[in-house]
Amino acid sequence: MYLTPFQTIGMILAVAAGTQLTRWLPFWLFPEKRRPPAVVTYLGRVLPAAAMGLLVVYCLRGVDLRGTSHGAPELLAILAVALLHRWKGNTLLSIAGGTALYMLLVQAVF
The missing domain is CATH 1.20.5 (Single alpha-helices involved in coiled-coils or other helix-helix interfaces)
Known part of the structure; x- marks a missing residue:
């Protein structure tokens, strides 16, 4: 689909206005004083x-509990996320650690 320059600029302005409105609206509706x-x-x-x-x-x-792995990689990754978050309290570390463990389990073990 080809857009004219006017349509492209209009679309960019509409998206920018919508983004700014969603950023400012909470502060307008609920000022700090109220x-x-x-x-x-x-x-x-x-x-x-x-x-x-x-x-x-x-x-x-989509986890198949009757499949060959019986949902073990998913369960172990969830457990790793919970334990890492409980231990360090760092969301990024918890997500990255759980994802890395899941990928290792799926690619190399199961």
Whole structure:
């Protein structure tokens, strides 16, 4: 699909405006002086954990427990992530360590 220069500039401006709006909107709606509504505070507390749980379920949706590995690489990687995070408390280390272990298990062991 070919876009004219006017269409390209319009698309770039629309994306930039949408990005800026989503960045500024929370500060406009909830200034520092005012306390946010209780529902916003509640959602800010529960949504991060819900999103992480959703990602775990999404990542494990295709695991075949009746297959040759019986889900062992996935289980060991999850255990490694939990232990690394409990030990060091570093999210990047936990994710990288779990991913590296999973890839090693899938490529070399199972």
